[in-house]
Amino acid sequence: MTTPRAPTQETSFNLVYSSETVLHVEIGQSSAWVESYPDNNDQNWVMELDLLEERRERAIIRMEAYRSRVMRAYNKRFRIRDFQIGDLMMKKVNPPGDVSKFEARWEGPFKIIRKVSSGAFYLEDARGHSLKRTWNIFH
Incomplete structure (x- = not known):
């Protein structure tokens, strides 16, 4: 005679229905699991609800x-x-069309002249010309 199955860890079925799963095959045939299922189901439900x-x-x-x-x-x-004001950074180049492997992917250095928000900056190049729009830290 086989021993009944050990209780499994909490599964979603177990948490929702507070009982172990029984396969359809086990219901139709007599198995150790079905035969050892307790008859005092109401008492077990009360204990399960407590736990x-x-x-x-x-x-x-x-x-x-x-x-x-x-x-x-x-x-x-x-x-x-x-980054703080006065730090130097490189700016990502976004050329139109395909980029060959010999083209530069970064340009600069650029100096941070003003911090707008977290990650956005106004930059100026080495000649002192400021860029017209802000640049994000990801670029």
């Missing part, structure tokens, strides 16, 4: 741990760049 909040809290804790692991993995690749 429901605890199971939900454990599921929330696991979700938060997963979310923090994903956030840590994402933030490893993310670097905050903070």
Whole structure:
């Protein structure tokens, strides 16, 4: 005789219905799982309802741990760049059409003359001519 299945961790089915899943094949045939299913189902439901909040809290804790692991993995690749007035930076060149591998991808250096918002700057070139529009840190 086989032993009944061990209870699984909290699954979405388990959290919603507060019970283990039973396959259709197991319902039609007599198996150890179906035969060992307790007859006192009402008492088990009351016990499950008492433990429901605890199971939900454990599921929330696991979700938060997963979310923090994903956030840590994402933030490893993310670097905050903070430029100040007077710093020199290069500006990305956006030529029309195809770019060959021998063309310069950056031009500059440009000096930051004014900070507009987080990541947006007014620049001036080496001759002191200011550019007409702001440039974002991503460019």
